[in-house]
Amino acid sequence: MTILLIYIAIFVGAFFTINTIQKFKTKQVDFTSLKTVTFGDESAVISNRAASIISVLAIFMIWGAFTGSKLIPLHVPGPFIGDISFTYTATNSAGESDDARVDVVIYDSKAGKKEPKAEIEPGSGFAKNDSASIAAWRSGLIKVRRNDVGNGESGYKVVSIDGQSITPNSEIFIDNARIYMTAKGTLSLTPDKGWQMESLYLPPPEDVWSRLIKVADEGYKNFTLFEHLGWSLLRVVGGFLAGALVGIPLGYSMGLSGWFRGWFDPIVEFMRPVPPLALIPLVIIWFGIDEEGKIILLFLASLWIMTISSRAGVSGVTISKIHAAYSLGASKWQIMRHVIIPNSLPEIFTGARVAMGVCWGTVVAAELVAAQKGAGMMIINASKFQMTDLVILGIVLIGVIGYSIDILMRMSEKYLVPWKGK
């Protein structure tokens, strides 16, 4: 919640700051800048580059600030580390009451465990002084009665802490900590956690970076990082190519022949809405968890998309183009080669982009379920060992690769079908 508010504050703050700065800069007078109506005019909405940069920086800043990263100078308060001491008051069966002091050391678990102070004055009276140590972010039981005289008697109980009275199942707050009394009268101390995230839940950016260096260097679970990612990519490319190789001719035949369309329409229309992930169990039962099963799953994921897009490509050819080609003396085969295929390329490319995206998502999911190697296997395995930094690293790498695939597809589209949308 706090994080969301901070994020909104950065968003709004940056907006006004950048706007003010840009007001003072001399502007280039292009056509768009002269438009007075920009609200609702999509062509006048130009992505603000400063906003993009600040957006990315803001995410890193917040990530760093809330994980105590060394890369970011500004941090939200971390967990309390240091000494806490409090005094408790106990009464015994004789009706007497006595005070004793408790010293607790709160230590940073990353820096190694710290023992409680060994030598303490027991103090006078039946209640004796205690000491304990608790790791930051954790809580610990403090058995103050253990060394007290007459602790076994029925009248013995702890009644107050630092002057605040306490009863079983209630809590009080002292400086830097919360103390809770259990039903049996034992004290449980939770030091203040601050606002930072524990690295078990969210490691700071530099941990993820050093994990990248480490995994790239040593590999993970018998395979190098490069092999994990490479195998995932290889499966995607293999499955996609197989799907395209079958799907495109199938789509063409459905677009060109009524019999083919009638025959395959029910199959395609039924299989298309089935999410490929739903096929994973069956594919594993039939083909096992090796490469064969994965390629077949990705083949099925891309097949229907490629079929439908190439069918749409054939159907999308304007009849006047076909008529023109016929009246220019082209044969059926020449029309296929020179008119139908090039005309369907833009649609096929759109389908291929979608199919690659779906395949990439499916392969990661399939590897999460069962695999020896691959990006998905790497992160699910890391999560089992609570290596959150590797999990985050894996997610980032999966995102980067997915994004690069799309950029690559768009670039080849621009190069191969320059007439698209013209």
Place this chain on the structure above:
Amino acid sequence: MKGLTIENLSMRFDLGNGQSIQALKDVSLDIKEGQLISVLGPSGCGKTTLLNIVAGFLAPTAGRVNLNDQIVTGPSAERGMVFQQGALFEWMNVRSNVAFGPRMKNMPKPEQDKKVQHLLEVVGLAGFEDKAVYELSGGMQQRVALARCLANDPDVILMDEPLGALDALTREKMQGLVLKLWKETGKTIILITHSVEEAILLGERLLVLAPRPGRIHKEYQLPYAEMGVTMDLREVKKTQGYTETREEILAMIWDMEEEIMGGAGEG
């Protein structure tokens, strides 16, 4: 015998709900080689159906079309077509579009190039060989379409509202070009149009079709096409009789439209 004859052409098809449409009924026409015929009529009168039958894209239910004493049964290179717009191949540049017909016939490359060069000069697009089709304006695209059709050296050129999507000025220039090409190449041309002016200016013979069933309502023999070859088209429009003819045909078509619509709305 050289030329195009249309004999008792009828076209009737079922709509599937028990009704049927008589798109054409007993249309007969003799077109001599080298004639330029414009076909005019209200929407739904079967102009495009007629053209599609001549092109061979539709089979008539009765009657037949002969070209040079051969019955038309399907599309062929001897009957070239020019469409309204969007019939060029966007994935080819101007040169490949124009050379499409010769390439399909495996004409040797140097010959193709010579032909393309010549035709682009004729239509006024010399130097545009390597341009992409989508980089050209609408008028230029139609020039390419004309050149592409001529590259195949067809006996008959069928034009389905080729200038329909152009702005008025470009249209006028293109009308001049059509006349020039007609005179220079001596091709038989059938031109379908919505514009009465265009039909009068370009048609050596002008056919007015009537709807329901589609049939030839009236035929005119007009001098304006011949005049337009040498004169400016705006001058042609000022000649005696032009305005009268235009008004007569407009009134005729207007009446037919009213009859269809019952005077209400428009189609």
